Amino acid sequence: MAEERKQLSRRWLWLGAAVVVVAVFFVARSLLRDRLPVRAAQAEHEVLLSTVSTNGKVEPEVNYQFYSPIATTVKKVYVQAGDRVPAGKLLIVLDDVDARAKVAAAENGVRTAQAMLDATLHNGTQEERLATEAEIERSRLARDQAQHDLEALTKLVASGAASPGEVAAAQQQLDAANANLNASEQSATHRYSAGEVARAQAGLAEAEANLAAARQVEAQTQIHAPAAGTVYSMDAAPTEFEDAGKLLLQMADLNRERVRAYFDEPDLGRLAVGQQITIKWDAKPGQEWHGHIVRLPVTVVTYSTRTVGEVLVHIDDANSGLLPDTNVNVTVTTATAPDALSVPREALHFENGKPYVYKISGDQLVRTPVTTGVFNLTREAILSGLKEGDWVATGSMNGQSLQESVPIKVVR
Helix, strand or coil: CHHHHHHHHHHHHHHHHHHHHHHHHHHHHHHHCCCEEEEEEECEEEEEEEEEEEEEEEEECCEEEEECCCCEEEEEECCCCCCEECCCCEEEEECCHHHHHHHHHHHHHHHHHHHHHHHHHCCCCHHHHHHHHHHHHHHHHHHHHHHHHHHHHHHHHHHCCCCHHHHHHHHHHHHHHHHHHHHHHHHHHCCCCHHHHHHHHHHHHHHHHHHHHHHHHHHCCEEECCCCEEEEEECCCCCCEECCCCEEEEEECCCCEEEEEEEEHHHHHHCCCCCEEEEECCCCCCCEEEEEEEECCCCCEEECCEEEEEEEEEECCCCCCCCCCCEEEEEEEEEEEEEEEEEEHHHCEEECCEEEEEEEECCEEEEEECEEEEECCCEEEEEECCCCCCEEEEEECCCCCCCCCCEEEECC
């Protein structure tokens, strides 16, 4: 009996030892198990600005460009690039011999067309009217003579001195004379039809338009400053021959400039008139200019390999020093949150369009739905789901996916 108790005790002892060994094994396994190394960030309050950045080009708000109106030679140049000029100053003079010749030819065309219209409105030229009056007078004399001959023959028929055939012939002569007189009188009052008058009026209008165009070209051979400003581009020199349409000079008021900014199509919905813009120019690092949106695009265009909308930005800084046609970088502030609880954007994940984060709880990850708000390139506001001081995983160090309940170790 004692022996049996001793064996039973021995069995319980071995069973207890096995349980302890198993427990120690699982505890050690848990403690020694590889943990997922993760990067972490803390949710904290800060001023959060939502911005969009892109490129743009500086241009004058009002730009004056002058082209050679004809193929000709430059006679005089009175300014050079960089000169500030008052309104009305003579800038360039071109050889205008051909232009003056075309004006003279156009003036002659107007005179010819005017004479044609006068003729149609007054039933012919003065010479034609005099000829018509003379023809009418001859026709009247012929008619009167025919009338007199008919009356004389009619009397002679009664006495038998003339035959009825002679009377009939005299009547025909009178009828012909009346017809000629009527035609001459009609020609004196209705020589031209309404269509011919309209054609003459159109000819005069065309001639006057040609004269106006010729005079405009002649006027453009002397280039004057239309307003006060700065000559910022000059491509003309005395004695140089310039083709028609060649750009000679550009000027503008460089205190009134704007930026034509090229925003990618997905960002256009975040833009609004009046939003503040920061402008930077690589040629002057560390310096920035300010402006605001004055016009949104009405269509999108292809710009290099991008589909963009062209947004006009007024430069608010007076005497900005930005040169026309320079390439600049612009950043627009689309929203501001002065005290936003935010986390890095890489901490956010989405499922069916709904955002969530992996909050760090002890040594594990907890999938936590959140509501987001304002964001910028690096951080996003959290409206609900987290509180200040919470830690979230932003990614793993070994490239493995983050998963809920996976043991982790935070690498800072």
